[in-house]
Amino acid sequence: xxxxxxxxxxxxxxxxxxxxxxxxxxxxxxxxxxxxxxxxxxxxxxxxxxxxxxxxxxxxxxxxxxxxxxxxxxxxxxxxxxxxxxxxxxxxxxxxxxxxxxxxxxxxxxxxxxxxxxxxxxxxxxxxxxxxxxxxxxxxxxxxxxxxxxxxxxxxxxxxxxxxxxxxxxxxxxxxxxxxxxxxxxxxxxxxxxxxxxxxxxxxxxxxxxxxxxxxxxxxxxxxxxxxxxxxxxxxxxxxxxxxxxxxxxxxxxxxxxxxxxxxxxxxxxxxxxxxxxxxxxxxxxxxxxxxxxxxxxxxxxxxxxxxxxxxxxxxxxxxxxxxxxxxxxxxx
Numbered sequence: 001x002x003x004x005x006x007x008x009x010x011x012x013x014x015x016x017x018x019x020x021x022x023x024x025x026x027x028x029x030x031x032x033x034x035x036x037x038x039x040x041x042x043x044x045x046x047x048x049x050x051x052x053x054x055x056x057x058x059x060x061x062x063x064x065x066x067x068x069x070x071x072x073x074x075x076x077x078x079x080x081x082x083x084x085x086x087x088x089x090x091x092x093x094x095x096x097x098x099x100x101x102x103x104x105x106x107x108x109x110x111x112x113x114x115x116x117x118x119x120x121x122x123x124x125x126x127x128x129x130x131x132x133x134x135x136x137x138x139x140x141x142x143x144x145x146x147x148x149x150x151x152x153x154x155x156x157x158x159x160x161x162x163x164x165x166x167x168x169x170x171x172x173x174x175x176x177x178x179x180x181x182x183x184x185x186x187x188x189x190x191x192x193x194x195x196x197x198x199x200x201x202x203x204x205x206x207x208x209x210x211x212x213x214x215x216x217x218x219x220x221x222x223x224x225x226x227x228x229x230x231x232x233x234x235x236x237x238x239x240x241x242x243x244x245x246x247x248x249x250x251x252x253x254x255x256x257x258x259x260x261x262x263x264x265x266x267x268x269x270x271x272x273x274x275x276x277x278x279x280x281x282x283x284x285x286x287x288x289x290x291x292x293x294x295x296x297x298x299x300x301x302x303x304x305x306x307x308x309x310x311x312x313x314x315x316x317x318x319x320x321x322x323x324x325x326x327x328x329x330x331x332x333x
Contacts, residue, residue, distance in 0.1 A: 033045060038069065038074075042090065043090070043144060046104055046108065046144070050084060051083070051085055052113055053113070053116065055073065055085060055087055055118070056088045056105065057098060057119075057243075057245075058091065059091040059303060060303060060304075061073060061087075061089035061245075062091045063087075063309050064303055065193060066193050067192065073087075076310050077317060081317045081320070088101050088105060089118065092137075096133070096138060096149050097138070097149075099229060100137065100138070101141070102232050102233060103147050103149060104141065104147055105233070105238070106232050109238060111237030113239065114239045116241050116243050117229060119242050119275060121245065121247040121271075121290065122302065124271055124275055125214070125221070126219070126221055128215060138150060208255065210301065211255075216263070219274075223275060226242070226278055226279060242285065244287070244288045244290055246290055246291065246304065248298040248300065249295075250295040251295070251300065252264055252265055252301070287316065287320075289312060293308050
């Protein structure tokens, strides 16, 4: 019986090695990465690639409103710092999704890596919109990396262990490379670089939806997530830096209807202050960009365009010393 088990394990290990070698061969024969969307890269090619800086977060770090790849936040940050930057943010990512990405990066990237985590001004603002408890990418992280950040039941933990075990036998990268040979997919289309004053109806519609869903005066969502992300990265020897992303204040003053602009801005500032106080209490590294971007560099209330991405990248490069450590405005002893 023991010999049979040993032979089975040897066969499985040999097969896994052959499949991993096949993957390396197939993916080396085609420029398949050029046909995938870099804004979802952490889901299709999340292996450590030598980059000393990682971006995590939602659409505010995903460069949704630029014309070309060279205009993206990570490309501009690379240009200003001379360091490689991994684009790990996901459009539509919720708190659970960012935590799952944090777990993956803490496993893949080496000690000393700087991880920039975006905190959009509305991240912890309670709304009437239904919030998926497991996030929007829970199944993707579970299937791809065996990560279950929600802790939602023993069956999902079991599935996570199974997916981690069979990972060498099912590679998304190989499937993408083979699809390139067969389908010849087109490179991803970029959203057009534009401002909220150019597309006022879109920006106004988004703000009106936000205003209708806003629960004015409610306390912030639970802030324990901040500590979870910090601990996950610091325990692995990585350096988390929370980036409080900018808010388009003039847009609020232009489009506020249900509530006065001053009351909305005051409420958002109250929530932001609570988040900042929590970060300061836990001695988290913070870069606060709340008021650092002019209105012409926004597409809507929260998302910036190419001008905004360039300005944020330049500001981050100025406030980060990637060679000797972090130079931050608030790092308490």
